[in-house]
Amino acid sequence: MQNKFILSSLALLLLLGHTTTAQNQTEDKGYVYGRIFSEFNTTLEGPNDQTAFEVKRAYFGYYRELQDGFAAEVTLDIGSPNDVSNYSLLRRFAYFRNAALYYTHNNLRLEFGLIGTAQFKVAENFWSRRYIYKSFQDEYKFGPSADIGLKAVYTTGVFEFDAGIFNGEGYSSLQNDNTFKLAAGATAKPLKGLTLRLYGDHASKSIDQSTISFFAGQKMGPFALGAEYNYQFNRNFEEEHDRFGYSLVGGYTLTEKWNFFGRYDYLDSNIPEGENLPWALADDGSALIGGVEFKATKGIRFALNYQDWYPAAQNSPNESSLHLNIEVRF
Amino acid sequence: MKKSFLFLLILTLSYSSCRKSDYELSDQYSLITDNGNGIGTTTWTADKNYLISGQVYVNDGQTLTIEPGTIIRAKTGQGEKASALIVARGGKIIANGTAQNPIIFTVEGDDLQGSVPIESNGLWGGVIILGHAPVNATDNENYIEGIPFGELRATYGGNQPEDNSGSLRYVSIRHGGTHLSAGNEINGLTLGGVGNGTTLEYIEVISNRDDGFEFFGGNVNARYLVSAYNGDDAFDFDLGYKGHLQHLVGIQGLKVEEDINDPALLIELSDREGYPQTRPILVNGTFIGKGPSANNAMLRFDKSASGHILNSIFIGSSYGLQIEYKGQASDSYQLFVNKNLQINNNLFHHVANNSSLQIFSVYTTTGQDISDEDALFKAHFSEGQNTILDPGLNTQLPYQLQPTISDLGPLAPLPDSPHFQNVPYKGALAPDHNWLQGWTLLSTHLP
Numbered sequence: 001m002q003n004k005f006i007l008s009s010l011a012l013l014l015l016l017g018h019t020t021t022a023q024n025q026t027e028d029k030g031y032v033y034g035r036i037f038s039e040f041n042t043t044l045e046g047p048n049d050q051t052a053f054e055v056k057r058a059y060f061g062y063y064r065e066l067q068d069g070f071a072a073e074v075t076l077d078i079g080s081p082n083d084v085s086n087y088s089l090l091r092r093f094a095y096f097r098n099a100a101l102y103y104t105h106n107n108l109r110l111e112f113g114l115i116g117t118a119q120f121k122v123a124e125n126f127w128s129r130r131y132i133y134k135s136f137q138d139e140y141k142f143g144p145s146a147d148i149g150l151k152a153v154y155t156t157g158v159f160e161f162d163a164g165i166f167n168g169e170g171y172s173s174l175q176n177d178n179t180f181k182l183a184a185g186a187t188a189k190p191l192k193g194l195t196l197r198l199y200g201d202h203a204s205k206s207i208d209q210s211t212i213s214f215f216a217g218q219k220m221g222p223f224a225l226g227a228e229y230n231y232q233f234n235r236n237f238e239e240e241h242d243r244f245g246y247s248l249v250g251g252y253t254l255t256e257k258w259n260f261f262g263r264y265d266y267l268d269s270n271i272p273e274g275e276n277l278p279w280a281l282a283d284d285g286s287a288l289i290g291g292v293e294f295k296a297t298k299g300i301r302f303a304l305n306y307q308d309w310y311p312a313a314q315n316s317p318n319e320s321s322l323h324l325n326i327e328v329r330f
Numbered sequence: 331m332k333k334s335f336l337f338l339l340i341l342t343l344s345y346s347s348c349r350k351s352d353y354e355l356s357d358q359y360s361l362i363t364d365n366g367n368g369i370g371t372t373t374w375t376a377d378k379n380y381l382i383s384g385q386v387y388v389n390d391g392q393t394l395t396i397e398p399g400t401i402i403r404a405k406t407g408q409g410e411k412a413s414a415l416i417v418a419r420g421g422k423i424i425a426n427g428t429a430q431n432p433i434i435f436t437v438e439g440d441d442l443q444g445s446v447p448i449e450s451n452g453l454w455g456g457v458i459i460l461g462h463a464p465v466n467a468t469d470n471e472n473y474i475e476g477i478p479f480g481e482l483r484a485t486y487g488g489n490q491p492e493d494n495s496g497s498l499r500y501v502s503i504r505h506g507g508t509h510l511s512a513g514n515e516i517n518g519l520t521l522g523g524v525g526n527g528t529t530l531e532y533i534e535v536i537s538n539r540d541d542g543f544e545f546f547g548g549n550v551n552a553r554y555l556v557s558a559y560n561g562d563d564a565f566d567f568d569l570g571y572k573g574h575l576q577h578l579v580g581i582q583g584l585k586v587e588e589d590i591n592d593p594a595l596l597i598e599l600s601d602r603e604g605y606p607q608t609r610p611i612l613v614n615g616t617f618i619g620k621g622p623s624a625n626n627a628m629l630r631f632d633k634s635a636s637g638h639i640l641n642s643i644f645i646g647s648s649y650g651l652q653i654e655y656k657g658q659a660s661d662s663y664q665l666f667v668n669k670n671l672q673i674n675n676n677l678f679h680h681v682a683n684n685s686s687l688q689i690f691s692v693y694t695t696t697g698q699d700i701s702d703e704d705a706l707f708k709a710h711f712s713e714g715q716n717t718i719l720d721p722g723l724n725t726q727l728p729y730q731l732q733p734t735i736s737d738l739g740p741l742a743p744l745p746d747s748p749h750f751q752n753v754p755y756k757g758a759l760a761p762d763h764n765w766l767q768g769w770t771l772l773s774t775h776l777p
Binding site: 095277281282283284310311312313314315316 | 351353354361363480
């Protein structure tokens, strides 16, 4: 089943490429790129006292435009992949985050292989500070940022539609079953500075898991304000185990180099029938992030910021810490 | 100014309190989770109920101490959601129970009064201990089965044969075992590269869906081990395991389902090219199969595994002991010829039709005629002073595992090892002392 899917997808891409060979004879071009996330942090409050320098993550990739609308990209993710534990922060570990073939024709773009998912791309771009904290769905594991599969993106006017079929297990896991995740989303930019997005996905095993999310963001002058709401039914394919929450993000640009930012996340879970506590009470809670960001030069950012995590359970200790984050892009 | 400060303080306090729910984590259980930092150096005490949620690690440099009488339950779950306790390399577990107050690992909801039927298996993961001792793998390191790929703490092996992962005494592991995927499963007690500085005594694995005990390399010694009603092998040795084992009980159980393509064995020894090679010394075992009509072998040496099996009792199986011929200098048959594989002074009853010509056999997948090799190995049955004799055990419920026949034949001299206790009997239990009583779940099936 999986092999058939891959072969048929590849055949589709090659067929599309063949039909356009005569149309687009462009020059080959490519570029190397990289991103480094590092930080210094110190605990203000909480059971795990820590003061440390960390290189949290590094990406190194190559993107090459081929002929006839095709392009290919390989990205190494070195450090802590999204879906392994924090312990990996202590050691270096490399994954392919992207190993993809792209095809673009007019308003249609097809992506195949190990590709970025569109699930929370819009919210992540609006937040734009992954080097400090991942966006809500990424941080709380509502889905992987990259996965193996096929994705199509179609743009028309102020709308962009995306749909994909993925393994559903992220980019550090091999496929170990015949389950696929179907995903679809629509993004609209109806007014200047306003972005809206609706997204849903579904994967079926003996229990179905599905996710819906809505995002709205407005940038107006120096201000930026965004909000998203996410609900995941039967998380990890366990019946009556829903996870949901929202994230509010805001920013104020003081000068070209300085800006302030803030964010509040709220994560909750349902109470299964016959029980009297939320099923994920131990992991429910809220996060607050706020600080000031300085753009030293093109490709280099610093952020001094406060982060906390307040567990929802009355008897779980709060955690807070101070961070100096650095991002380098080239 | 003061009013503004007061207002800000009230706002801060009220904001902090509204970020908490009305719920408290239940005092009924101390929930054990792992966000990647391990569980820390900590002590689990008998006055609390512990509930493991997910795969939790004792990280490098951390020590988990468990007091006698402590009950640790684990959340149910299959595959990657299985709960398990994993002691990573450099971590330690000190779990020293007593016969009166054993330490019990079981599934959530087990009231220890029969709420979970004794044969129920696969309800959670298991216990995994990883160490720095040598394993037959590239660079002496491997990745333990049963854990999703990508977790670096699941790496085991090294070059420290005296590595110490702690101590397990009087520990019962119940109802665990799960399959992540084909060939990737969690055993009741998995030991990966565990060194001989570690103490393993009086450990029961009962009703595990996969193997009871599996040793991946390492050279940890162990004694007084019970493996009962497990879905796959009772004891499995692989990847260069070289320890010394004494007083082992293996019971397959009639009700346990097994993979018909890979029938369960009481003992499986296997290996691959490279060093070290699996070569344990096992003395004083009592192994009870599914009966003379069951289509199972009792013990098998695969590939390049060898070892010594001495002074043990084997009862109830249609096939006996098998070794593999591959036509190679390092296959189990050649290791037998070289006397690295010895099966001496054991006792067999209702095994392979009670025929001394059938109990030992050589098998091959090469298609070659191995009649001569088979004859040579069969001759080892009598040369090794193995006998066919009813030791007077009861292999039906309730089990009577202590021999009632006084003279079970001559004993093989034990290899020179401080680990071995020089005892005057065959099998795992002395006629006058039942070390299973009191602390094992299996003892509910004893008289």
